[in-house]
Amino acid sequence: MTTTSVVQWGLWALLLWPQHLAASIPLDCRDDQGNLSRCTSISQEKLLDRVIHHAELIYRVSEELSSLFEELFIPFSFRLQSNQAAYSCITKALPIPSSKSEVQQISDKWLLHSVLMLVQSWIEPLVYLQMTMERYDHAPDMLLNKTKWVSEKLSSLEQGVVVLIKKMLDENTLATGYGEQGIVQNDVQPEVLESVMRDYTLLSCFKKDAHKMETFLKLLKCRQTDKYNCA
Amino acid sequence: MMKKVGEVVLLWLLILFIQIAAGEGYSPPGKPTNISCRSPEKETFTCWWQPGSDGGLPTTYALYYRKEGSERVFECPDYKTAGKNSCFFSKNVTSIWVNYNITVVATNSMGNTFSNPVDIDVVYIVKPNPPEEVVVNVTEDKDWPFLQVSWKPPKMADTRSGWITLIYEVRLKLENENKWEELSAGQRKIFKIYSLRSGGTYDVQVRCKPDHGFWSEWSPTTRVKVPEYLPQERSMWILIVVFAAFILIICIWMIYMNFHSVKHYLLPPVPGPKIKGIDKQLLKSGKSEDIFSSLVVSNFPPTTSNYEDFLVQYLEVYVPEERELIMDEGKDLQDDSFKTENSTCDNDSGRGSCDSHTLLIDKGGGDKEDGQQTDQEGSQAEAEAKSHEEVMEKEHLACCHENAQIPNISKEKEKVKSWPSLFSPLPQYSLSPVNRPNKPKMGNQHCLSDGLFTPNSLSSYFTQPGPSTTKSFRSNYWECSLDHKQSHLLHPQTAAHEHLQAENDLNVAYVDYMGAPLDVHELSVRPTEYVEVQRVSDEDVVLLHPVTPSHENSYTISHQTEDYSRVRMVNNNNGLLLLQRDDIEEEKNMCPYEEEMVSRATSTGCRASVTSTLPNSATGINTALPILDEKAASGYVDTATMFGLPTY
Numbered sequence: 021m022t023t024t025s026v027v028q029w030g031l032w033a034l035l036l037w038p039q040h041l042a043a044s045i046p047l048d049c050r051d052d053q054g055n056l057s058r059c060t061s062i063s064q065e066k067l068l069d070r071v072i073h074h075a076e077l078i079y080r081v082s083e084e085l086s087s088l089f090e091e092l093f094i095p096f097s098f099r100l101q102s103n104q105a106a107y108s109c110i111t112k113a114l115p116i117p118s119s120k121s122e123v124q125q126i127s128d129k130w131l132l133h134s135v136l137m138l139v140q141s142w143i144e145p146l147v148y149l150q151m152t153m154e155r156y157d158h159a160p161d162m163l164l165n166k167t168k169w170v171s172e173k174l175s176s177l178e179q180g181v182v183v184l185i186k187k188m189l190d191e192n193t194l195a196t197g198y199g200e201q202g203i204v205q206n207d208v209q210p211e212v213l214e215s216v217m218r219d220y221t222l223l224s225c226f227k228k229d230a231h232k233m234e235t236f237l238k239l240l241k242c243r244q245t246d247k248y249n250c251a
Numbered sequence: 252m253m254k255k256v257g258e259v260v261l262l263w264l265l266i267l268f269i270q271i272a273a274g275e276g277y278s279p280p281g282k283p284t285n286i287s288c289r290s291p292e293k294e295t296f297t298c299w300w301q302p303g304s305d306g307g308l309p310t311t312y313a314l315y316y317r318k319e320g321s322e323r324v325f326e327c328p329d330y331k332t333a334g335k336n337s338c339f340f341s342k343n344v345t346s347i348w349v350n351y352n353i354t355v356v357a358t359n360s361m362g363n364t365f366s367n368p369v370d371i372d373v374v375y376i377v378k379p380n381p382p383e384e385v386v387v388n389v390t391e392d393k394d395w396p397f398l399q400v401s402w403k404p405p406k407m408a409d410t411r412s413g414w415i416t417l418i419y420e421v422r423l424k425l426e427n428e429n430k431w432e433e434l435s436a437g438q439r440k441i442f443k444i445y446s447l448r449s450g451g452t453y454d455v456q457v458r459c460k461p462d463h464g465f466w467s468e469w470s471p472t473t474r475v476k477v478p479e480y481l482p483q484e485r486s487m488w489i490l491i492v493v494f495a496a497f498i499l500i501i502c503i504w505m506i507y508m509n510f511h512s513v514k515h516y517l518l519p520p521v522p523g524p525k526i527k528g529i530d531k532q533l534l535k536s537g538k539s540e541d542i543f544s545s546l547v548v549s550n551f552p553p554t555t556s557n558y559e560d561f562l563v564q565y566l567e568v569y570v571p572e573e574r575e576l577i578m579d580e581g582k583d584l585q586d587d588s589f590k591t592e593n594s595t596c597d598n599d600s601g602r603g604s605c606d607s608h609t610l611l612i613d614k615g616g617g618d619k620e621d622g623q624q625t626d627q628e629g630s631q632a633e634a635e636a637k638s639h640e641e642v643m644e645k646e647h648l649a650c651c652h653e654n655a656q657i658p659n660i661s662k663e664k665e666k667v668k669s670w671p672s673l674f675s676p677l678p679q680y681s682l683s684p685v686n687r688p689n690k691p692k693m694g695n696q697h698c699l700s701d702g703l704f705t706p707n708s709l710s711s712y713f714t715q716p717g718p719s720t721t722k723s724f725r726s727n728y729w730e731c732s733l734d735h736k737q738s739h740l741l742h743p744q745t746a747a748h749e750h751l752q753a754e755n756d757l758n759v760a761y762v763d764y765m766g767a768p769l770d771v772h773e774l775s776v777r778p779t780e781y782v783e784v785q786r787v788s789d790e791d792v793v794l795l796h797p798v799t800p801s802h803e804n805s806y807t808i809s810h811q812t813e814d815y816s817r818v819r820m821v822n823n824n825n826g827l828l829l830l831q832r833d834d835i836e837e838e839k840n841m842c843p844y845e846e847e848m849v850s851r852a853t854s855t856g857c858r859a860s861v862t863s864t865l866p867n868s869a870t871g872i873n874t875a876l877p878i879l880d881e882k883a884a885s886g887y888v889d890t891a892t893m894f895g896l897p898t899y
Contacts, residue, residue, distance in 0.1 A: 079462070080462070116348075118348055119346045119347050120345075121343065228348055228372065231463055232348055235347075235413070235414065238412070239414060241413060249411065250411075
């Protein structure tokens with residue numbers, strides 16, 4: 021999927037080069053004949069379903085990734101309880117609803133934007149995680165593969181949410197900002213344990229945020245189909 | 252002083268006592284432990300703790316929590332709803348995806364104790380309620396029933412809006428078993444179970460779990476019974492078995508009915524012997540005597556050692572009307588080694604067959620015979636062959652009477668194997684057996700001779716060829732006389748023997764006789780014989796000695812060539828009675844033999860006539876041999892001169 025999106029990106033860059041700063045990144049849409057064409061035909065419901073499906077998958081894989089990492093590299097004494105989050109996550113500063121009542125009170129627009137914010141804030145840390153995983157000794161391939169896969173899926177999720185926002189809200193939003201959040205600090209080489217704990221925290225926080233995304237999108241779907249009975 | 256010390260001591264004791272009293276039951280509370288929190292629907296949650304010792308004093312517990320990112324400490328809003336030692340967090344105070352730091356404090360009058368802090372995130376502590384309204388239906392599907400389980404999610408969980416996504420699990424077991432079988436149902440709310448035991452009773456339960464939380468408890472058991480559906484199989488099998496057995500019985504019956512034809516086809520019977528007279532049963536019994544006795548139809552094989560009797564066919568001795576012819580004929584015939592052929596030989600006759608080479612009888616003479624026959628038939632007593640052959644043939648014919656058919660010359664033709672050259676055809680009589688032996692087959696006994704033939708003379712004749720032949724010859728003569736009474740001359744032989752002997756005798760006679768005209772041999776002087784005496788020695792060897800005339804051409808032939816005399820009989824002295832030709836003519840009148848079965852009467856009659864004529868004939872004959880004129884007569888050995896001559 022990445023290669024096709026790259027091709028698409030290049031194609032659009034050529035076509036719309038004066039507008040290369042334009043926000044939307046076209047989805048890889050094909051009409052019935054299988055010809056590569058401008059994506060206009062996908063319906064909103066289908067798109068939302070696909071986005072939700074993406075979010076579910078991302079959450080599932082991130083959960084596996086976190087537990088695997090914990091088994092391999094974290095000693096017992098430092099292991100977090102399943103209901104614990106020892107360290108603060110990077111996204112705590114974001115204005116994201118944190119309860120169902122809050123979620124019920126915000127509008128669709130804010131839901132979507134919240135999702136977008138979450139997705140965009142995790143793209144770079146995941147890239148960073150990919151790099152750090154390779155530094156670990158005896159890191160199994162599964163760990164590396166999952167990290168890579170999650171990173172990719174998150175990118176495509178971002179694209180989908182952007183299109184969704186455009187469809188639902190008729191807004192044009194920017195894609196991932198470049199260097200919005202300077203979380204990663206590549207210059208400093210932390211201590212081993214500290215870096216391990218930091219990676220572990222990253223993975224835990226990502227797992228939680230993935231669940232947030234999934235929940236928001238599902239709520240959004242409910243609102244689309246049955247506004248009055250949804251939460 | 253003493254009082255002051257006492258007071259101090261009392262005071263100390265009092266204080267000490269109080270302190271002790273105070274310290275026994277009262278202490279600060281123990282530390283609360285095992286703080287656990289659960290949320291049933293990801294909207295509220297409840298925490299429980301385990302209180303420690305209370306220290307003897309009433310202890311109060313308080314729960315304080317702190318949200319992440321904030322230092323503000325809050326106390327549990329509700330201690331009552333969830334029961335004792337619990338704290339219930341309502342929706343208003345519940346935040347999702349937010350870490351809570353919870354601490355429980357126990358307080359009594361003595362002090363307070365803090366528990367270990369616990370960090371929780373509501374998302375991760377969700378444990379829903381069990382599914383509700385579990386319904387199990389038994390559904391019939393083409394005689395293969397299955398279970399359909401359906402349920403509803405717990406009421407409190409908001410799965411409809413997507414706030415919680417639940418996955419379900421079903422388990423079942425037979426009612427009398429202990430082990431459950433768990434089946435994952437995903438996010439569906441309907442599940443089908445196949446491969447059920449016929450007639451069994453099942454227990455079914457369902458539970459659920461959010462994708463990020465804990466499993467719920469199992470739902471209450473639902474019991475269901477599966478109907479019986481197997482017996483139909485059994486009845487089908489029974490039907491199949493019965494049908495197969497029926498078919499098997501039919502096949503066996505069919506094989507049994509056709510057993511013989513099948514056996515005949517597979518194992519064809521061995522063909523048995525098809526020899527006339529051979530009885531298979533006798534073969535099986537293994538007694539050779541019995542077997543061969545059945546074959547002995549006409550003196551075959553010879554049971555006596557007197558194999559001389561065995562043999563050669565009769566020789567006709569014709570009184571030659573045409574000596575020249577005869578003589579010529581004889582030559583030719585002799586050249587042919589005295590072989591004639593009877594085309595009408597009878598296979599069953601048992602005579603030394605006309606065709607047998609051992610008799611030195613050539614079938615070539617058959618033609619001659621025919622000629623003779625016709626002549627004979629047409630002609631008078633004398634079957635005068637205009638050709639030598641005819642003559643000879645007749646003789647042969649005469650020789651070869653076999654059966655009662657003898658009267659017909661034609662028939663007699665059959666096996667006339669004799670010395671064609673030696674004999675002149677005798678007309679009628681030639682063919683008639685001289686003496687019919689008792690046995691009809693003896694028909695051809697032409698061994699009567701007109702003249703006597705002394706055995707001695709005979710023997711002398713035959714000595715040269717061989718003693719055996721001599722004797723045989725003799726015996727032949729005996730036979731010639733055939734029959735029965737006269738058979739004093741003859742050995743009571745089987746017809747065949749008589750035949751043969753007669754023939755032999757005749758042959759001998761002819762030989763001798765013919766010797767002269769044919770220049771082959773002479774009877775009297777030379778024992779040269781053309782006789783084919785088949786003599787069956789004791790070893791069952793038939794000895795034939797074709798006497799080549801070349802050896803002993805007696806020139807007594809001159810004498811002999813004159814007449815062929817019939818050898819009517821052989822007397823008991825082994826004398827061959829020769830009938831002179833003239834007499835023969837008479838004889839034939841006298842003894843019409845035709846068609847007469849072998850009977851003594853005729854023979855006797857003939858004899859009588861013969862005898863009567865004897866003197867006549869005798870006179871007429873120069874031979875020293877007495878000649879019996881007999882009429883019977885098949886073969887006539889024209890040995891008149893022969894036997895008479897031998898007296899040289």
